Amino acid sequence: MKRTILLGWMASAALFAACTNDYNTFDTSGGGGAGAANPDGSVPDGSAGSGGVAGSAGKDGGTGGTGGSAGTAGKGGTAGTAGKGGTAGSGGTSTGGSAGTATGGTAGSGGCAVDEKDCGGTCVKQNDPAFGCGSNGCTPCALDHATATCNGGSCDIQGCADGFENCDGNAANGCEVDRNNDTANCGACGRTCDGDHVNNLSCNNGTCDSSCDAGWGNCAQPAAPVADDGCEANLGTSVDNCGECGRACSTNHVAQASCAAGLCDSTCDAGWGNCHQPTPGNNDDGCESNLFTSQHHCSACTNDCAVLGGNGGFSCATGNCGCTQSSQCTKSPNASGTCASGICSCDTVACRPGEWCRHAGSNNVCTCFNDTACTGTQVCCPSTQQCETNCPP
Incomplete structure (x- = not known):
């Protein structure tokens, strides 16, 4: 038995000696972390570090290899995945090797979103x-x-x-x-203020309010988008803007409206006269005079019955000047007369229409202006202040 044990021990020693030169060194290197930058300069998510390689087994109770180093954390992005632990070293004949360890990469910090x-x-x-x-x-x-x-x-x-x-x-x-003040874009893009009869272009609050040449008016002033028309109104002839913008000729008893030199000279319906023609600044009144009854415009605008006779003058009836009371038949001192049916009589002599009585010597005689008496069919005309066959209109 002793011999058998001795031979076994010697064989083991020989094997141990053969192994002493090759198994004293172990690989303990760890994995490296990823981390290359993207082309636009941004940093990708960190890659996990690789785990260490396991140590080789020791011979006859040698010490086990240590775990690999932890992987390096990736830059930026989300946290790197932890490295896997090293594989445990193979046990020696005596004591087994210790397991390798590895630490995961540290989380990277986040950047701005893509938008x-x-x-x-x-x-x-x-x-x-x-x-x-x-x-x-x-x-x-x-x-x-x-x-x-x-x-x-x-x-x-x-x-x-x-x-x-x-x-x-x-x-x-x-x-x-x-657009409120630009004459090339007044009220709208490209809307120019027109220069027709204009002496100074102007845009105010989007409206072309240009000043005009004499006799013309910028009356319409159309609003955008309607094109501007400059100073479009002839103030001398426009019945809608006669003498000034907005002054229209009245249609009161008017047969035909008309404007001349800034005055409404409209023709009238029969029996009416356009005797009063207001100037600009006053509204027109059309054909305002009744030629059958108007004392100052009897049968014609120029026939003023008030200048005939005395005591306020004659009245107008059916287009003829005549007295309405006897006091109207005297105009000179010491004269006397009587009124009947609109006609004066002097010492019982009936006068011609429009005549009154004056004292001449011891008599009262019919007279017109300038102490002249009318003859035949003549009448005393207030418009011409003389005897006429027919009083002019």
């Missing part, structure tokens, strides 16, 4: 006009007289301030036109 950009350390939307439009730059959109918006990465016009327009279609200069 955002960094402006002064704050992530803002790329399409926010308060920080400019597009992925680059943070300068706010600044458009004259306009509210800004983003369009295709550029500042664009969302709306114009009241009274302004973007007439050239160029967003860069904003709403460049003041």
Whole structure:
């Protein structure tokens, strides 16, 4: 038995000696972490570190290999996945090797979202006009007289301030036109104030209120979008603007309205006269005089019965001047006369229409103007203040 044990021990010693030169060194290197940057400069999510390689088994009770080093954490992005622990070393004849360990990568910090950009350390939307439009730059959109918006990465016009327009279609200069005061864009883009009979172009509150050449009026002043017509009204002939804008010739007892030299000289219905023609600044009154009854315009605008006779003059009846009372038949001192049916009689002699009585010597005689008596069928005309066969109108 002793011999058998001795031979076994010697064989083991020989085997141990053969192994002492090759198994004293173990691989303990760990895996490396990922981390290359993207082409646009952003950092991808960190990749997990690889676990260490397991140590080799020791010979006859040698110490087990240590675990590999932890993987390096990836930069930026989400946290790296923890590295796997090293595989335990194979047990030696005596004591087994210890298991390798590895630590996971540290979480990376997050950047701005894909539709955002960094402006002064704050992530803002790329399409926010308060920080400019597009992925680059943070300068706010600044458009004259306009509210800004983003369009295709550029500042664009969302709306114009009241009274302004973007007439050239160029967003860069904003709403460049003041349509309230621009004679080339008065009230609307491209609406020019017309120069017809105009001496000074003007646009006020979107209306062309240009001043005019003498005798012309800017009366219509059409509102946009209707085209302007300059100073379109001839104030000397327009029955709607006779003498001044808006002064229309009246149609009162008028047969045909007419304007001449700024006065309404309309022709009248029968029995009516346009005897009073108001000047500009006063409303026209049409054909205001009844030629059958008007004392001052009896049968014609120029026949004034008041200049005939005395005591307030004659009256007008059926277009003829005549007395209505005997006191009207005397005009000179010491004269006397009587009135009957509109005709004066002097010392029982009936006078011609329009005549009255004057004292001559010891008699009362019929007379017209200038102490002249009418003869035959003549009448005393107030318009000409003489005897006429027919009084002119």
